[in-house]
Amino acid sequence: MGNTLIVGRGLKKFFEIKTGLFSRKRLNVKAVDGVDITINKGEVVGLVGESGCGKTTLGRLILRLIEPTDGELYYNPSEEILEKIKNGEKISQDELKKYSIFHMGKNDVRELRRHMQIVFQDPYSSLDPRYLIKDIIAEPLRSFGWDSKDAYSRVEELLKSVGLGPEFMNKFPHELSGGQRQRVAIARALALKPEFVVLDEPTSALDVSVQAQVLNLLDDLRKELDLTMLFISHHILVVRHIADRIMVMYLGKIVEIAETKEIFKNPLHPYTQALLSAVPVPDPKTKRMKIHLEGEVPSPVNPPKGCSFHTRCKFAFEKCGWTANELVEYLRLVMDPTRNEELKGNILDEIEIVSDTELIMRFKELENPGNIRGVIDKEKINNNIRAFYGIMGIEVSGKEVKIKLYEPKVPELKNVGNNHFVACFLH
Amino acid sequence: MEKQPLLIVRNLKTHFVTWKGVVKALDGIDLEIYPGETLGLVGETGCGKSVTSYSIMGLLPPTQGTIVEGSIFFNGIELTKNVGKDVIIKYKGKKAKIKVNRRAYNKTQDFLNKIRGKEMSMIFQEPMTALNPVLSIGYQLTEPLIQHKKYELMMRILARHTLGDKDFEEIKNAVFGEEKERLMELSKDPLKYALIEQIKSIYYRKDLTSLQKNELLNELRKKKGISRFHLSVYKKIVESKYESIFFKIPLLSSYLMRPLREEANKKAIELLRMVNIYEPESLLSAYPHELSGGMRQRVMIAMALSCDPKLLIADEPTTALDVTTQAQILDLMKDLKERTSASILFITHDLGVIADMADRISVMYAGNVVENGNKMQIFYNPKHPYTRGLLRSVPTEETMKSKLHIIPGSIPNMIDPPKGCKFHPRCEFAMDICSRERPPMKEIEEGHYVACWLY
Numbered sequence: 001m002g003n004t005l006i007v008g009r010g011l012k013k014f015f016e017i018k019t020g021l022f023s024r025k026r027l028n029v030k031a032v033d034g035v036d037i038t039i040n041k042g043e044v045v046g047l048v049g050e051s052g053c054g055k056t057t058l059g060r061l062i063l064r065l066i067e068p069t070d071g072e073l074y075y076n077p078s079e080e081i082l083e084k085i086k087n088g089e090k091i092s093q094d095e096l097k098k099y100s101i102f103h104m105g106k107n108d109v110r111e112l113r114r115h116m117q118i119v120f121q122d123p124y125s126s127l128d129p130r131y132l133i134k135d136i137i138a139e140p141l142r143s144f145g146w147d148s149k150d151a152y153s154r155v156e157e158l159l160k161s162v163g164l165g166p167e168f169m170n171k172f173p174h175e176l177s178g179g180q181r182q183r184v185a186i187a188r189a190l191a192l193k194p195e196f197v198v199l200d201e202p203t204s205a206l207d208v209s210v211q212a213q214v215l216n217l218l219d220d221l222r223k224e225l226d227l228t229m230l231f232i233s234h235h236i237l238v239v240r241h242i243a244d245r246i247m248v249m250y251l252g253k254i255v256e257i258a259e260t261k262e263i264f265k266n267p268l269h270p271y272t273q274a275l276l277s278a279v280p281v282p283d284p285k286t287k288r289m290k291i292h293l294e295g296e297v298p299s300p301v302n303p304p305k306g307c308s309f310h311t312r313c314k315f316a317f318e319k320c321g322w323t324a325n326e327l328v329e330y331l332r333l334v335m336d337p338t339r340n341e342e343l344k345g346n347i348l349d350e351i352e353i354v355s356d357t358e359l360i361m362r363f364k365e366l367e368n369p370g371n372i373r374g375v376i377d378k379e380k381i382n383n384n385i386r387a388f389y390g391i392m393g394i395e396v397s398g399k400e401v402k403i404k405l406y407e408p409k410v411p412e413l414k415n416v417g418n419n420h421f422v423a424c425f426l427h
Numbered sequence: 428m429e430k431q432p433l434l435i436v437r438n439l440k441t442h443f444v445t446w447k448g449v450v451k452a453l454d455g456i457d458l459e460i461y462p463g464e465t466l467g468l469v470g471e472t473g474c475g476k477s478v479t480s481y482s483i484m485g486l487l488p489p490t491q492g493t494i495v496e497g498s499i500f501f502n503g504i505e506l507t508k509n510v511g512k513d514v515i516i517k518y519k520g521k522k523a524k525i526k527v528n529r530r531a532y533n534k535t536q537d538f539l540n541k542i543r544g545k546e547m548s549m550i551f552q553e554p555m556t557a558l559n560p561v562l563s564i565g566y567q568l569t570e571p572l573i574q575h576k577k578y579e580l581m582m583r584i585l586a587r588h589t590l591g592d593k594d595f596e597e598i599k600n601a602v603f604g605e606e607k608e609r610l611m612e613l614s615k616d617p618l619k620y621a622l623i624e625q626i627k628s629i630y631y632r633k634d635l636t637s638l639q640k641n642e643l644l645n646e647l648r649k650k651k652g653i654s655r656f657h658l659s660v661y662k663k664i665v666e667s668k669y670e671s672i673f674f675k676i677p678l679l680s681s682y683l684m685r686p687l688r689e690e691a692n693k694k695a696i697e698l699l700r701m702v703n704i705y706e707p708e709s710l711l712s713a714y715p716h717e718l719s720g721g722m723r724q725r726v727m728i729a730m731a732l733s734c735d736p737k738l739l740i741a742d743e744p745t746t747a748l749d750v751t752t753q754a755q756i757l758d759l760m761k762d763l764k765e766r767t768s769a770s771i772l773f774i775t776h777d778l779g780v781i782a783d784m785a786d787r788i789s790v791m792y793a794g795n796v797v798e799n800g801n802k803m804q805i806f807y808n809p810k811h812p813y814t815r816g817l818l819r820s821v822p823t824e825e826t827m828k829s830k831l832h833i834i835p836g837s838i839p840n841m842i843d844p845p846k847g848c849k850f851h852p853r854c855e856f857a858m859d860i861c862s863r864e865r866p867p868m869k870e871i872e873e874g875h876y877v878a879c880w881l882y
Contacts, residue, residue, distance in 0.1 A: 050749040177837050178472075207471040207776060212820035212831040219830070234749060237779075241822035241831070260827070278754035280779030282821050284802045290758070293751045296719055338638035 046243030123181035306408035321408035322390025443492035467785025554723035565711030800875035
């Protein structure tokens with residue numbers, strides 16, 4: 001038996017959205033878009049990212065609470081399988097059915113859930129208001145065939161382990177405070193002695209002092225029960241406190257993985273740097289250099305080509321995946337002769353987008369075609385228009401100027417040493 | 428130099444009536460906010476942070492709760508004149524009933540309406556629920572302008588139509604040349620000031636080329652789209668300040684309002700640009716659900732700042748946002764504060780945010796202010812056991828992989844709060860006196876007050 005508990009390859013989850021009643025066009029929200037994940041036994045992995053980046057979807061995908069679009073996921077894989085994944089060999093259909101959570105039959109998955117549990121974000125809506133606490137916690141036990149008597153004595157045990165007395169057994173959820181409810185949710189997740197727990201923002205609905213209580217509890221339980229955890233949160237300070245390793249997610253993709261200390265000391269991906277610099281530190285004396293992210297997170301329906309972060313990246317350069325669409329507005333702005341005197345006599349008519357990597361500017365009058373390149377280079381540097389870095393070549397023919405861009409490429413997670421993986425062309 | 432506080436809250440008690448009993452949400456709090464400062468109000472859920480802001484704004488739901496005692500002075504005006512007259516809580520043993528005297532209550536609201544939105548305004552926690560989903564952004568942004576700023580809107584129109592080309596050139600050159608002293612001098616004339624504001628808003632646009640800016644300026648110079656009748660009436664109103672009479676005549680008022688509405692739209696665009704929204708023109712006809720969380724919060728801020736308030740109450744303005752968006756919004760607020768020199772009451776539970784934003788901090792626990800002082804005093808020399816516990820329970824670099832400090836127990840029931848110091852059941856230093864008498868606020872250093880028997 002190896003040390004690896006969970007291996008996922010190419011996990012994808014697209015949510016289809018309807019565009020209209022009769023429309024044939026189908027749009028997909030790419031919530032999780034090709035994620036590879038490895039979780040070792042006894043490890044706490046933190047998953048951070050902004051809202052809408054697919055953190056929660058990934059967490060639910062790992063438990064197969066939602067049906068995946070693509071990918072394979074192994075729970076407790078044998079050496080044989082691990083070897084095959086490592087070498088990139090094809091895994092046969094039979095093996096997939098037997099080992100991959102995504103290909104198993106329903107009953108097998110149900111059996112596996114004994115070992116995998118989840119704690120949800122909002123303790124106010126994840127507990128059934130009409131059930132007594134004891135029934136809420138006994139629910140997973142019952143569904144795996146425990147009888148009432150045994151189940152209730154186990155519930156008492158569990159309540160004790162999360163720091164609640166037996167008097168809570170006969171209460172309803174509404175009688176409990178937020179912290180107590182989250183304890184109940186944790187007790188429910190631990191009822192079947194799972195090996196692996198997904199914690200989906202377990203403290204974000206709680207106050208700081210209650211959050212501290214829950215974090216300490218999780219720490220204790222982890223040592224006691226030898227748990228493996230996936231800790232999903234947008235609160236980076238909390239993740240730093242509890243996680244051994246941190247994965248950073250942006251628009252459905254993992255952009256950086258490293259050990260906690262390493263990632264805080266030496267964040268490599270520009271997004272991670274911006275994210276860490278934006279965290280407010282409760283210490284008035286620390287003046288961190290804030291890295292500002294321009295604009296908003298792009299829509300996951302139509303994520304940017306190439307590296308999906310390039311639209312907001314301060315360092316984006318040639319091959320980060322600029323497309324013609326992104327250049328059009330900038331070109332219109334720059335080709336204005338009142339802005340750049342070198343272009344006097346050039347009157348822009350229209351800009352046609354031929355493909356993602358090619359566009360044509362048509363001029364009504366073109367007197368200074370030679371200066372176009374110079375102006376673009378000047379604007380690129382003076383006004384830091386990063387989109388112009390994507391220009392590969394400019395051709396002038398008659399009154400048309402053809403602009404070619406670099407082919408967009410998607411950066412892959414690369415090991416830069418020290419078990420530090422980053423998906424960025426800079427490294 | 429002794430500054431007069433802009434807002435003074437004295438011994439404010441706000442109670443809510445529930446079927447279980449009376450919830451003493453605020454149990455005698457004192458606050459002061461000086462002009463131009465940011466006061467941070469920290470505390471956990473249910474400690475009365477939001478109730479404080481609602482009490483100051485007079486937005487408490489009258490059928491549920493009311494101020495029962497204490498006073499609020501804003502800019503020298505007492506806001507709590509009608510306390511105990513408009514909404515009355517009648518006790519029957521432990522139970523209580525709330526009674527609203529509609530006439531008195533409406534009077535209070537009429538009085539507050541003149542101040543709310545104009546001199547003090549509020550940014551709410553949830554921008555989705557605070558914006559009206561069935562009204563367009565443009566409508567919601569222009570509403571306070573039309574309500575409170577008719578005079579300024581008329582000035583803007585008059586400035587454009589009565590000032591000559593010579594004045595226009597002069598102002599334009601001063602703005603585009605960034606001659607500060609010249610501008611100061613020019614803005615003494617209210618008409619010229621109104622024009623300076625308009626030209627400035629064009630000048631500070633980053634998304635336009637100089638050609639487009641010139642086009643906009645020419646547009647500004649064109650004297651059209653308004654009848655001579657309008658202009659003459661506006662002139663009269665501005666000169667004599669008889670606004671109320673003209674706007675109370677039914678048909679005439681709607682006729683007079685039409686150009687003002689258009690003008691308010693223009694002003695709204697300028698406001699949206701101030702909060703760094705690109706292409707604000709297209710946003711005016713959008714509805715709240717079309718915007719992202721960060722954008723909505725920007726619109727809320729623009730709305731709150733539309734009438735140049737003296738006091739801005741920000742009730743957890745960034746709690747619903749992501750860290751990167753939060754950083755954007757916080758920087759925007761800091762920037763705007765410098766430009767408008769408004770005071771801010773910044774309410775949050777996030778100690779990191781408060782460390783970034785506030786000048787002075789008040790810590791609240793269970794309806795009381797337990798400690799207040801400047802930022803350095805609170806963070807580096809916290810005195811009250813609750814403040815200490817709160818600061819130590821935040822995960823930081825030092826606590827990595829070790830136990831976090833815990834404040835044992837949970838917040839008390841506000842219907843039957845503990846006697847004496849409300850924190851004593853959870854306090855590690857609790858003494859005899861703590862359970863008997865309430866500790867008074869005591870000054871332990873200059874400007875640093877603590878309510879605790881230890882000192």
